[in-house]
Amino acid sequence: MLANSSLGENFWYLRLAQILSLLGDQLVLIVLPFYLLQLTNNVTTVALVLSISNLTSIAVTLIMGVVADQVKRKTLIIAGTLCKGFCWLVILVLFSSRCLDIALLTSIYLLAACSGAMVAAGVAGILPEVITSQFFSKGIAVVFSSNALIKITAGLLGALVLSNFSLAFLVSPFLYLLSNIFLYKLKLVHKTHKTVDVASSLLLHKFSFTAWKNALFAGVRYFSVTFEYRRLFMTTFLLQMFVAPLQLVLPIAIKTYYPDITNFYGCLIAGNGVGAIIATLVIPYLINKLKSHQIINFSLLLAASTMLVLSIWINKYGLVLCSSIFATAIFTITILLQSGLLQTMQDQFRSRAFTLIFFLEGVAAQFAIFAAGWFIDHFGLLNLFLCMSLGLFTLTILTAKLHIFDFLWRTQSHFEY
Numbered sequence: 001m002l003a004n005s006s007l008g009e010n011f012w013y014l015r016l017a018q019i020l021s022l023l024g025d026q027l028v029l030i031v032l033p034f035y036l037l038q039l040t041n042n043v044t045t046v047a048l049v050l051s052i053s054n055l056t057s058i059a060v061t062l063i064m065g066v067v068a069d070q071v072k073r074k075t076l077i078i079a080g081t082l083c084k085g086f087c088w089l090v091i092l093v094l095f096s097s098r099c100l101d102i103a104l105l106t107s108i109y110l111l112a113a114c115s116g117a118m119v120a121a122g123v124a125g126i127l128p129e130v131i132t133s134q135f136f137s138k139g140i141a142v143v144f145s146s147n148a149l150i151k152i153t154a155g156l157l158g159a160l161v162l163s164n165f166s167l168a169f170l171v172s173p174f175l176y177l178l179s180n181i182f183l184y185k186l187k188l189v190h191k192t193h194k195t196v197d198v199a200s201s202l203l204l205h206k207f208s209f210t211a212w213k214n215a216l217f218a219g220v221r222y223f224s225v226t227f228e229y230r231r232l233f234m235t236t237f238l239l240q241m242f243v244a245p246l247q248l249v250l251p252i253a254i255k256t257y258y259p260d261i262t263n264f265y266g267c268l269i270a271g272n273g274v275g276a277i278i279a280t281l282v283i284p285y286l287i288n289k290l291k292s293h294q295i296i297n298f299s300l301l302l303a304a305s306t307m308l309v310l311s312i313w314i315n316k317y318g319l320v321l322c323s324s325i326f327a328t329a330i331f332t333i334t335i336l337l338q339s340g341l342l343q344t345m346q347d348q349f350r351s352r353a354f355t356l357i358f359f360l361e362g363v364a365a366q367f368a369i370f371a372a373g374w375f376i377d378h379f380g381l382l383n384l385f386l387c388m389s390l391g392l393f394t395l396t397i398l399t400a401k402l403h404i405f406d407f408l409w410r411t412q413s414h415f416e417y
Contacts, residue, residue, distance in 0.1 A: 007139055010130040010186055015143065017182035018123065019150055021081055024175035025116075026154030028088070030269060031168040032109075033251045039102050047248055047373025049106050051366040057113035057120075058362030064121035065355025066215045073122040073129070078183045080118025085176030087112035092169040121355050130186070140339045141280045144331060148276030154269055219352030228407040233357060235395070235404050236337070237364045242391035243303070243330055244365030245372035245384065250323060253381060258316055271320040275327025282328075283335060292336050293405035297396060303329040304392030311385035340408035 036046040068076055087108050094100040094108075131139040160167065224230060250268050258264060286295050306322040306329070341354070375384050399405060 007131055007142065011139060011142075013182045013185045014126065014130055015146060017077075017081075017179040017186075018143075019146055020175045020179035020182070021084075021119065022147055022150045023154055024084075024088075024172035024179075026151055026269065027157065027168045027172050027175075029247075030154060030157075031165055033248070034255075035165055036102070036105075037251075037255065039105075043248075043252060044370075044373045044377050045102075047370045049102070049109075050248065051370040053106065053109050053113045054362060054369070055366045056110050057117045058359045058366075060114045060117035061120050061355045061362070062216070062359040064118050065352045065358075066219070068121040068355070069215070069219075069352050073126040074183060074186050076122035077119050077126070078180055080115045080120075080122065081176050081180055081183065083115035084112050084119070085173040087115060088169060088173040088176065092166065092173065095166055095169050120358065140335055141283065144335050145277050145280040148273040148280070148331070151273030151276065152270040153273075216352065216356075219356065222353065228404075231402065231404050232408075233360055235399060236357065237360050238391075238395055239300075239333075240361045240364035241368045242307075242388045242395065244368040245388060246323070246326065247365075248369050248372050249376075249381065249384065250319070252376060253314065253319060254316075256381060257314060264316060267320055268323050271324040272327040275324040275329075276331040278324075278328045279331035279335060283332060287336075291406075292340065292408070293399075293403070296333050296336055296405050297400045299329040299332045300392060300396040300399065302326075304389050304396060307385050307389035307392060311382050311389055314382065314385075337405070337408070 033046055033050070036049055037043075040046060064076065091100065091105065091108050091112075094104060127139060127143070254264055254268070283295070290298075303326050306326045310318070310322050341357075372384055375387070
């Protein structure tokens with residue numbers, strides 16, 4: 001059945017593996033902020049732990065991006081998933097023996113984040129290896145819609161895992177290890193390139209710091225020479241500054257305004273998943289009516305408007321509705337940008353290019369998360385929503401005026417289904 005699919009059995013094996021891994025990630029993301037709040041009772045400390053761990057992850061992703069361009073990406077993903085599962089097994093043992101404190105949790109979470117970086121680097125460039133270009137856009141849509149379903153599933157399980165932290169610490173490593181069964185089924189041929197940059201050729205024979213540095217710089221030069229790419233990366237950096245705080249804001253909003261129903265956070269996660277599914281459903285329709293860069297600009301405006309609403313009026317049902325609309329807008333932007341970039345970048349630079357994008361976005365995101373935690377402690381949650389709204393409105397004007405996204409689709413066709 002998988003072999004008869006237009007996307008191919010390799011795509012579905014990879015998708016099943018990623019679905020299991022993503023479900024584990026989502027359960028961790030649900031339980032971790034609340035467990036950290038229970039340990040520290042301080043928003044700034046929670047933001048600091050999350051920021052440091054995520055910064056470590058994106059730094060390692062930048063390193064692994066060079067490696068992923070030269071080795072089998074499948075091997076890198078398997079190794080990272082196994083390591084991540086082992087880390088959460090250790091956390092489970094320490095939690096069960098009541099030995100888990102903030103220092104130990106942070107240290108092991110840092111190691112798990114590094115393992116996740118290996119997976120991210122491998123996944124960043126593997127999709128064009130498992131699906132033909134004819135159905136590439138369809139594959140992107142399937143990826144995001146199935147990821148959204150997992151987010152909904154994790155959200156619905158939120159009440160269960162928040163009432164029993166050990167359950168999340170048990171299920172997550174099991175899911176990581178189970179995902180490797182499908183990864184082993186992948187049958188990929190490692191591509192050898194007719195044109196390989198000198199630094200990458202050196203890296204194939206000797207993994208030294210100098211070789212890694214030269215290969216990384218070769219990847220940087222690949223897209224930094226293009227003015228349009230430089231503007232695009234600066235824009236995505238700024239976008240993360242106004243989007244990333246939502247990772248911290250949603251659990252804090254529930255904890256602040258509805259302390260007796262913290263399990264409601266799972267509904268917010270599910271709402272985000274619904275928003276992602278809506279995005280994958282409307283994009284094929286919208287892209288035949290509007291230009292892709294116009295859809296992105298409209299999505300930015302929609303995201304800004306939802307944050308403005310929350311800065312004026314906050315209600316638990318309003319939180320679900322606004323966060324779902326916000327997710328729809330952001331997922332629409334992400335799907336279109338990734339689809340455009342993956343089809344324009346050369347294979348031998350793909351992982352390096354994308355991990356560098358992730359690095360820049362990740363730095364912005366973690367700085368924004370920590371700043372948001374400090375801002376909430378000093379100025380309140382509603383004022384943060386207002387700042388996020390103003391930032392997104394400003395970014396919408398800049399992208400529309402400067403035509404920042406236009407170049408990605410000058411030669412791109414519509415979605416193929």
